[in-house]
Amino acid sequence: xxxxxxxxxxxxxxxxxxxxxxxxxxxxxxxxxxxxxxxxxxxxxxxxxxxxxxxxxxxxxxxxxxxxxxxxxxxxxxxxxxxxxxxxxxxxxxxxxxxxxxxxxxxxxxxxxxxxxxxxxxxxxxxxxxxxxxxxxxxxxxxxxxxxxxxxxxxxxxxxxxxxxxxxxxxxxxxxxxxxxxxxxxxxxxxxxxxxxxxxxxxxxxxxxxxxxxxxxxxxxxxxxxxxxxxxxxxxxxxxxxxxxxxxxxxxxxxxxxxxxxxxxxxxxxxxxxxxxxxxxxxxxxxxxxxxxxxxxxxxxxxxxxxxxxxxxx
Amino acid sequence: xxxxxxxxxxxxxxxxxxxxxxxxxxxxxxxxxxxxxxxxxxxxxxxxxxxxxxxxxxxxxxxxxxxxxxxxxxxxxxxxxxxxxxxxxxxxxxxxxxxxxxxxxxxxxxxxxxxxxxxxxxxxxxxxxxxxxxxxxxxxxxxxxxxxxxxxxxxxxxxxxxxxxxxxxxxxxxxxxxxxxxxxxxxxxxxxxxxxxxxxxxxxxxxxxxxxxxxxxxxxxxxxxxxxxxxxxxxxxxxxxxxxxxxxxxxxxxxxxxxxxxxxxxxxxxxxxxxxxxxxxxxxxxxxxxxxxxxxxxxxxxxxxxxxxxxxxxxxxxxxxxxxxxxxxxxxx
Numbered sequence: 039x040x041x042x043x044x045x046x047x048x049x050x051x052x053x054x055x056x057x058x059x060x061x062x063x064x065x066x067x068x069x070x071x072x073x074x075x076x077x078x079x080x081x082x083x084x085x086x087x088x089x090x091x092x093x094x095x096x097x098x099x100x101x102x103x104x105x106x107x108x109x110x111x112x113x114x115x116x117x118x119x120x121x122x123x124x125x126x127x128x129x130x131x132x133x134x135x136x137x138x139x140x141x142x143x144x145x146x147x148x149x150x151x152x153x154x155x156x157x158x159x160x161x162x163x164x165x166x167x168x169x170x171x172x173x174x175x176x177x178x179x180x181x182x183x184x185x186x187x188x189x190x191x192x193x194x195x196x197x198x199x200x201x202x203x204x205x206x207x208x209x210x211x212x213x214x215x216x217x218x219x220x221x222x223x224x225x226x227x228x229x230x231x232x233x234x235x236x237x238x239x240x241x242x243x244x245x246x247x248x249x250x251x252x253x254x255x256x257x258x259x260x261x262x263x264x265x266x267x268x269x270x271x272x273x274x275x276x277x278x279x280x281x282x283x284x285x286x287x288x289x290x291x292x293x294x295x296x297x298x299x300x301x302x303x304x305x306x307x308x309x310x311x312x313x314x315x316x317x318x319x320x321x322x323x324x325x326x327x328x329x330x331x332x333x334x335x336x337x338x339x340x341x342x343x344x345x346x347x348x349x350x351x352x
Numbered sequence: 353x354x355x356x357x358x359x360x361x362x363x364x365x366x367x368x369x370x371x372x373x374x375x376x377x378x379x380x381x382x383x384x385x386x387x388x389x390x391x392x393x394x395x396x397x398x399x400x401x402x403x404x405x406x407x408x409x410x411x412x413x414x415x416x417x418x419x420x421x422x423x424x425x426x427x428x429x430x431x432x433x434x435x436x437x438x439x440x441x442x443x444x445x446x447x448x449x450x451x452x453x454x455x456x457x458x459x460x461x462x463x464x465x466x467x468x469x470x471x472x473x474x475x476x477x478x479x480x481x482x483x484x485x486x487x488x489x490x491x492x493x494x495x496x497x498x499x500x501x502x503x504x505x506x507x508x509x510x511x512x513x514x515x516x517x518x519x520x521x522x523x524x525x526x527x528x529x530x531x532x533x534x535x536x537x538x539x540x541x542x543x544x545x546x547x548x549x550x551x552x553x554x555x556x557x558x559x560x561x562x563x564x565x566x567x568x569x570x571x572x573x574x575x576x577x578x579x580x581x582x583x584x585x586x587x588x589x590x591x592x593x594x595x596x597x598x599x600x601x602x603x604x605x606x607x608x609x610x611x612x613x614x615x616x617x618x619x620x621x622x623x624x625x626x627x628x629x630x631x632x633x634x635x636x637x638x639x640x641x642x643x644x645x646x647x648x649x650x651x652x653x654x655x656x657x658x659x660x661x662x663x664x665x666x667x668x669x670x671x672x673x674x675x676x677x678x679x680x681x682x683x684x685x
Contacts, residue, residue, distance in 0.1 A: 101492075148671070152678050157437070158622055161615065162674060166667025173661040273660075277611065281439075281496060294490045326508035333500025340489050 047291035047343050048303045054339075055310045062317030069320050076199055080191075080267070082312040083201040084109070084260040084276075086305070089283040089290075090212045091253040093304045096287050097216070098228045098246060099296025100156035104145060105257040105283065107167035109276030112138040112261035114171040117180030117271035127187055135258040141167055142254015146247040156250075164280075171273040180271040191266030201263045208256070213301040221245070229296025285332065286311055289339050310335075383625030383677060384637040390669075391644050394651055402654040410654070412533055414646045416525070419535035420445075420597035421613075422642035425620040426546045426635045427590030432618070432626040433550075433633050434583050435563040436484060436491035438477075441591050442613030443502035448473050448595040450506060453515035453605035456522040465522060469599075470592030476502075477588030481581035499614070510607040518603060525601035535597045542593065543639040550635065559583060560632065619666070620645065623673050644669075 063070035088105045095102045112134040119130035141163070148159040193200050216222040224245050227235040235242050257276075265271050290307030292299025311332055318328045398405045424441060431438050448469035456465035476498075483494045527534050550556035561569040562579055570576050599605050610616070623644070624637025645666060652659050 148675070152675055153682070154674050154678055158670075158674055161619065161622070162667055162670035164615065164667070165619070165663050165670060169661060169664025169667050173658065173664050176658060176660050281499065284492075285496060285500075288493055288496075294493055324508055326504040326506075329504030330501045330508070331504075333497040333504065336500070337483065337489065337494060337497035340493050341483070341487055344488055 048300065048306060050342070051289070051291065051303065051306045051310065051339070055306055055313065058310060058313050058317065062313060062321065065317065065321035069317050074316070076197075076202070078312050078316050079202040079205070080199040081316075082308055083199075083205045084264050084267075085279055085282045085286065086205045086308050087208055087256045087260045087263075088253075088279060089286040089304050089308055090208050090301055091249070091256040092280075092283045092287050093212070093290070093292055093299055093301055094216065094225055094249050095156075095253055096284070096292050096294060097225050097296055097299040098249060099232070100149070100246065100249070101284070101294075102142075102145065102156065102160050102250060102253045103280050104141070104160040104163040104167055105253060106276040106279040107164045107171065108138045108141045108254050108257040109261040109264065109279060110171040110273055111141060111167045111174075112258040113265050113271050113275045114175045114180075114273050116262060116265055118174060120183075121180050127184060131262045135255065135262060138258020138261060139251060139255040142251045142257070143247070145254065146250035149250060150243040150246050168273075168277075175271075175273040177273055181269060183265070183269065187266055188269065189266075191263050191268070201267070204259070204263070209301055209305050216301055225249070226297055229293075229298070231297075282311070285336050289336055291343065383623075383673070384634060384640060386673065386676070387623060387625075387637060387640040387644055391640065391647060394644070394647050398651040398654055405651065405654045410650060412536075414650050415539075415643065416533035416535040417601065418642055418646035419525075419539040420594040420601075421616060421620060421645070422539045422639040423542055423597060424591050424594035424617045425624070425638040425642050426542060427587030428617050429621040429624065429626045429633055429635045429638045430546075430550070430559060430583050431491075431587050432621050433563045434559050434580060435566070436580070436583070437618065438480070438491065438495045438584075438587060439614050439618070440480070440495040440498035440502055441587070441617055442609050442615075443499050443506065444473060444476060444588075444591050445595050445598055445613065446607070446609040447502050447506050448592060449599035449605050449609070450510055450515065450607060452595060452599045453518060456518055457515060462519065462521050466524070466596050467592075469595055470589060473588040473592035473595065474585045475588070477584040477591070478581060481584030484584065485577040485580035506607060512607050514607060515605040516603065518600075518605070523600045523603070525597045535601070538593070538597060539639060542590070543635055546590075546635045555579075555582075564632070616645065619670055623670060625677075 059070065068074060088109070092102060092105070115134040115137055116127075116130050119125050119133055120127050123130075125133070145156075145160055145163055148154050148163070149156050190200050195203055216225060224235065224240050227238065227240060228242055228245060232242060260279075261276065264275055286307040287299070287304050288294055288307075289310065290299070290303030290305070292303065314332060314335070315328050318331065395406065404410065424445065428438060428441060451472060452465050452469045455468060456462065460468075480491075480494050480498055483489050484491045525533075525535050529537055550559065558569065558574045558579060561572070561574060562576060566576060598609075620641040621633070621638045623641035624633065624635070624639070626633030626638065648665055648669070649659070649662055652662055652665070
């Protein structure tokens with residue numbers, strides 16, 4: 039039952055993506071150029087990294103709303119450690135990523151040790167981490183980073199944007215981890231039936247703890263890439279990115295109730311959203327019209343997949 | 353998820369069997385009592401530091417300026433109690449406020465400008481409710497999509513311009529009735545009415561049943577789909593009323609709402625005791641929580657703490673409340 043439905047949703051989505059690419063390239067001759075596509079890849083890396091970790095979280099039936107705030111906190115710390123504390127930038131980037139990872143770990147502890155539902159736990163830390171970012175920075179931005187730092191967000195390796203390599207690496211690793219390892223299978227079992235998972239002797243708590251920690255880690259890595267891409271640090275960075283990531287994951291066929299989903303689906307969903315955003319912009323549709331369309335696509339995609347499957351969730 | 357819901361509601365039943373007035377008060381209204389105590393403590397401490405905190409002006413701004421959040425949280429509590437969620441309400445309030453202001457400036461009768469948006473809110477949420485109840489799309493997904501559609505629609509229609517030159521009669525939130533600010537009256541009356549309705553009427557009770565144990569609720573004859581749609585429509589009604597208070601409190605209507613308004617409203621509902629697992633919570637709690645937020649924001653200013661720490665404080669507060677609630681539940685099982 040499961041494997042076939044995976045393939046069906048992703049095939050459907052890939053066809054939709056192909057259709058969108060064809061239509062958009064007819065609308066504007068600037069769309070289907072190597073330069074433009076690579077540039078779009080640059081823009082979707084931060085959301086992409088977060089969405090990949092989010093795929094695992096949602097596949098267990100959880101959710102992580104705090105990723106945007108962790109991104110903001112890590113971005114602020116990168117700037118503050120460097121400018122105010124005076125540490126070398128390479129050290130501060132690592133320190134900021136460490137703090138982001140700890141923030142994810144704290145989420146995991148609240149969820150696994152205190153049994154707080156993930157939606158509530160991460161809603162609380164969404165406010166807390168963003169509040170820390172605002173409080174620490176006092177809404178002051180940091181700019182003027184050294185030139186070498188921009189290689190990460192603005193440079194290229196072998197003609198491809200640096201961060202796109204990171205996204206590719208993350209996607210392949212996560213794909214293998216979720217589809218072919220014992221850990222991946224555990225994620226699905228927890229998502230389909232947590233009680234069964236526990237009675238089967240699987241480490242439910244340990245798995246979840248690792249997932250939320252990883253989610254914090256990827257958000258923090260995304261933060262450093264973000265700072266490097268836009269050359270500045272502000273405390274409102276990453277606001278609302280959790281919704282973009284969740285949209286990509288759900289559009290990619292991961293069930294919001296858990297037990298179902300693939301990294302490949304998420305990546306296709308991500309590309310679809312980015313293609314729509316960029317293509318419509320080039321075709322002269324304003325950004326706000328695009329946001330509306332993405333919302334409609336999200337609802338329709340789930341509606342379609344529910345109709346195809348007949349047995350909808352619950 | 354369903355399993356935990358059952359466990360929690362049976363724990364609640366067991367608690368209710370215990371005797372003692374104080375114990376009953378704590379077990380039935382534990383969260384409300386905690387939030388109320390927090391408000392009192394805050395007022396006492398901040399007033400000792402800075403007596404101007406309890407000046408009439410500041411009290412008005414705390415209670416009346418944030419009444420719209422409390423009103424919107426009433427509907428949100430109901431949605432959460434039935435085991436659903438709505439992340440689009442902030443964008444909805446923005447859209448309705450723009451409709452309201454446009455009607456008022458265009459010269460339509462004031463009551464049309466006030467109440468037509470309420471109907472629009474109910475209609476939009478009816479669509480959301482149908483998608484959740486009949487198309488079986490999880491409410492988080494539907495409302496996430498609705499959030500994008502409403503927010504995008506709002507900006508593309510208004511182009512980011514503000515609505516000014518509002519007729520003075522339109523600005524009901526600035527008025528007073530017998531010396532009491534209208535938003536305060538609206539907040540208290542709506543909260544008490546909704547609380548009574550949820551506690552003493554079959555329809556209100558059925559919402560708890562739906563959230564606590566959907567299978568049992570359906571088995572006992574509650575039409576689950578229709579109730580879900582109804583709850584979203586009622587939520588749209590309260591969002592519409594909240595819009596009236598929000599849109600009429602300033603001389604202009606901005607094309608944006610405060611960032612993360614939907615999260616503030618959800619948080620008020622949750623701190624007030626609405627369990628995200630469904631089946632418990634009251635609207636008295638959510639209104640108290642909305643007041644607490646407003647008081648904390650004001651307290652930071654009066655104690656000379658940078659307002660940039662506001663959200664960190666709120667975050668810690670939510671965490672503390674939720675952890676305390678979870679520990680209390682674990683102990684009582």
